[in-house]
Amino acid sequence: MHLYDRQTIKVYNSLSGKKEIFTPINPGHIGMYVCGPTVYSNVHLGNCRTFMSFDMIFRYFKHLGYKVRYVRNITDAGHLVDDAEDGEDKITKKARLEQLEPMEVVQRYTVDFHTILEKFNFLPPSIEPTATGHIIEQIEIIKDILQKGYAYEMNGSVYFDVVKFNESNEYGKLSGRKLEDMIANTRELTAQDEKKSPQDFALWKRAEPQHIMRWPSPWGDGFPGWHLECTAMSTKYLGKTFDIHGGGMDLKFPHHECEIAQAEASNGKSPVKYWLHANMLTLNGKKMAKSTGNSILPGEIFSGENNILSKAFSPSMVRFFMMQAHYTSILDISNDALLASEKGFNKLMEGIGHLDSLPVGDDTDFDVKQWKRSCYNAMNDDFNTPILIANLFEGIKHINLIKEGKETITSADKDLLKGTLQNFVFDVLGLENRTGTDADTEKLSGVVELLIQLRKEARENKDFATSDKIRDQLAELGIQLKDGKEGTTFSVS
């Protein structure tokens, strides 16, 4: 018997527009694909929220005992946002501006992405495939779609024939659009356009001579269209039909709609059972945009180096803040909201800190089993983390009452309370009992460096009593000094 056998999970499926009971295709196993970042700049805070939502979902499934294969790709091939746009992709543009090889851009921002996610305590996905590592698979899918008559070649580029596809399938079913309306609302094609219909999208684009990121193909040198990599990588690692496809709400159209069309044209069946979309993050009530200055990077929040927030906030605190909103709701980040959330975060961690020393008695004044049930119920209802957090605070309230001697708890119930809190706070929500920000770490380093300097001076003056005292007392605080050829270094345990 697995923990998941006792839960009925409901998820909001964007495809049906309804909450549905979640039943994996293969019992006990879950295949989940999430569209990853395009690595041409520092990871956006809004994207962190999307990936964090799926990290929480991944964590909950694992907690329930499911074997989850979670695939989150890295888009490193560079794609054009708009097929009609001639010219550079984002990666090539950045490479030119920073005078780097495109793959240097990719490497730099992949490292940044991983560093930030690690600070936020993300679990690594099971597979993190790259688009450039799957060019062959993408070419094979194009050949297949061409052969099935849902695509056409034009001057070295290959386009998906949306009108043809829509004759036997339904293009627009995920985003609730009708092809006729889309056609009626778009501009006429100009004579230079290679596409038969404005809705057609590129599967392969011919590379102009100056285009750096290019690969040979049966249609000449070029590069894949921006929707194709996800179809290639999800099919390769999760099969023709898999359980969950996730991503930001902004990817629903056209990206995910095109993924469905490609997979249906190629495999003849719908690729995904449940489509999950995470909502966006706004800053001070407005859309985040670098151009308007209404933008903040995760690293700037952790260091406090920004002119939007009054202080630095730790990654775990920001994670708690994000988990206080449901993943399908818009969340607004502001200084006041973070300050309020920080109080809650500290209260939660303090409460957990009291657990070990909590006295036990002959009976319990509240129903711990029922409370535990309500925590699972919250998560089973489309991963409702705000309700879960409200329940966790209910547990904290009782901890404080027991501590004050106003309530009692039995030893067995205390264990249950502790185990449940730890499961949800640390394993499922992925929080860490660390309040330190990058700014705090920097201050600590400064203080320790100062003490190392004082110790050095004491030793030079043969005042070994003082130098030993500094070393020993730092060791008691968990800070070890190590003397080496290059001077003294320290580590924190």
Ligand SMILES: [Zn+2]
């Ligand atoms: Zn994708």
